Amino acid sequence: MKLPFAEPYKSKTIEIIRTSSPAERERWIRDARYNLFNLPSDQVYIDLLTDSGTGALSDRQWAAMMTGDESYAGSRSFDQLRDTVEELTGFRYLLPTHQGRAAENVLFSTLIKAGDRIPGNAHFDTTKGHIEFRKAMAVDCTIAEASDPTCIHPFKGNVDLAKLRSELENHRDRIPFIIITATCNTAGGQPVSIRNIREVHGIAREFGKPMVIDAARFAENAWFIREREPAYSGRPMREIILEMFSYFDAMTFSAKKDAIVNIGGLLALRDADWYQKASVFNIMFEGYLTYGGQAGRDLAALAQGLRESTEPEYLEARIQQVAWLGQRMKEFGVPVLEPFGGHAIFVDALRALPLVSREQFPAQTLAIELYKEGGIRTAEIGTLMADRDPISGQNRYPALEMVRLAIPRRVYSQNHMDYVAVAAANVMERAEKITSGYNIVREAPILRHFTVELEPA
Numbered sequence: 146m147k148l149p150f151a152e153p154y155k156s157k158t159i160e161i162i163r164t165s166s167p168a169e170r171e172r173w174i175r176d177a178r179y180n181l182f183n184l185p186s187d188q189v190y191i192d193l194l195t196d197s198g199t200g201a202l203s204d205r206q207w208a209a210m211m212t213g214d215e216s217y218a219g220s221r222s223f224d225q226l227r228d229t230v231e232e233l234t235g236f237r238y239l240l241p242t243h244q245g246r247a248a249e250n251v252l253f254s255t256l257i258k259a260g261d262r263i264p265g266n267a268h269f270d271t272t273k274g275h276i277e278f279r280k281a282m283a284v285d286c287t288i289a290e291a292s293d294p295t296c297i298h299p300f301k302g303n304v305d306l307a308k309l310r311s312e313l314e315n316h317r318d319r320i321p322f323i324i325i326t327a328t329c330n331t332a333g334g335q336p337v338s339i340r341n342i343r344e345v346h347g348i349a350r351e352f353g354k355p356m357v358i359d360a361a362r363f364a365e366n367a368w369f370i371r372e373r374e375p376a377y378s379g380r381p382m383r384e385i386i387l388e389m390f391s392y393f394d395a396m397t398f399s400a401k402k403d404a405i406v407n408i409g410g411l412l413a414l415r416d417a418d419w420y421q422k423a424s425v426f427n428i429m430f431e432g433y434l435t436y437g438g439q440a441g442r443d444l445a446a447l448a449q450g451l452r453e454s455t456e457p458e459y460l461e462a463r464i465q466q467v468a469w470l471g472q473r474m475k476e477f478g479v480p481v482l483e484p485f486g487g488h489a490i491f492v493d494a495l496r497a498l499p500l501v502s503r504e505q506f507p508a509q510t511l512a513i514e515l516y517k518e519g520g521i522r523t524a525e526i527g528t529l530m531a532d533r534d535p536i537s538g539q540n541r542y543p544a545l546e547m548v549r550l551a552i553p554r555r556v557y558s559q560n561h562m563d564y565v566a567v568a569a570a571n572v573m574e575r576a577e578k579i580t581s582g583y584n585i586v587r588e589a590p591i592l593r594h595f596t597v598e599l600e601p602a
């Protein structure tokens with residue numbers, strides 16, 4: 146028999162987690178005002194809320210932390226991180242930040258003014274938040290296939306070139322740059338092909354516009370390129386990654402995803418002038434240029450994490466674990482988004498709970514049911530997250546109403562994945578009895594899903 150592929154690592158320390166009774170969970174979710182963000186983590190058995198900052202560090206990352214240089218200026222750990230980032234991405238200038246959104250804040254402070262329009266592929270929620278906060282607009286130019294949860298397309302994160310071109314033709318003077326998110330979190334963890342990036346780059350050059358990459362999951366995107374884009378089949382990961390970045394002028398980066406650290410972000414730039422402008426805001430918002438809100442040991446772990454996350458053996462295990470969960474759920478009749486994403490499985494809540502009206506948040510309802518069933522915490526990627534239209538104040542109904550099961554890196558076992566799949570199957574079994582959802586009791590004016598309070602409708 147052919148040997149199956151298994152994880153290229155083993156456990157050295159473990160964390161105890163415990164399950165709970167349905168009655169306890171019923172009470173806890175009510176106390177949390179039906180917002181899963183409000184649950185204390187010890188009321189959660191399997192936490193798939195996010196893959197952000199939840200990965201397991203390696204012994205080498207912990208060892209690297211001991212070598213961290215905590216000098217305020219000129220830290221050796223910074224120099225080593227800058228060299229690693231340059232080697233991997235080709236970007237010469239580096240500003241550490243405390244998170245990915247901080248990198249957005251710093252870069253956008255230099256680039257965006259009120260009335261601007263920022264075309265891209267399904268902007269991440271903090272990216273959109275930082276654009277709208279500046280009274281500018283995020284223009285979604287993702288291909289139409291992305292909003293069809295059953296459509297099989299190898300690169301559902303791709304940009305629709307005709308949409309992008311018409312946006313540039315109609316609003317040329319109000320567009321400071323184009324942003325591409327890889328992989329595309331909001332569209333289901335779907336990748337963007339190099340070919341698409343190259344074509345977007347061609348259009349951008351034609352109109353004289355710079356390109357920014359939101360690169361939180363750059364390694365997973367590069368893995369999909371190697372697997373699905375024939376011209377790159379079997380090519381070394383590092384080569385694919387370098388080419389991918391070569392089309393961009395700047396990168397905003399949340400280190401909490403593919404760099405497998407618990408906190409941190411980066412802003413990397415190709416141009417000295419952009420670097421100098423951004424430096425002013427980095428010092429103001431984040432900290433001095435060589436640490437930007439991170440400890441020297443954080444920078445050391447980040448550099449090591451970047452190396453590990455670009456190893457093909459690691460990426461294969463990572464992507465296969467996510468696909469395993471997706472395949473099991475699919476076999477149980479759970480309507481999952483396909484192809485499976487790189488970091489998460491997405492469930493189509495409109496098909497899973499067809500009797501819950503959109504006004505009552507079917508995706509949030511499904512997430513609550515999964516918690517009640519198995520103590521599993523997931524995230525709503527639907528109407529709650531889409532916020533209200535800033536002008537009309539009405540709920541925005543996105544094309545997809547989804548529950549995201551994000552898989553932390555190197556944390557859970559295959560048994561955990563099987564447990565999750567069965568819990569989802571059990572919820573599906575009683576779906577025809579779930580006829581109503583939730584109403585909002587209180588909400589914040591922006592990024593409301595983090596703090597919203599709900600009651601059963």
Ligand SMILES: *Cc1c(COP(=O)(O)O)cnc(C)c1O
Nearest residue numbers: 244245246269271330359361399
């Ligand atoms: C997480 C994420 C961000 C924001 O990063 P934080 O570190 O959470 O601030 C931006 N873009 C994408 C695609 C992300 O996944």
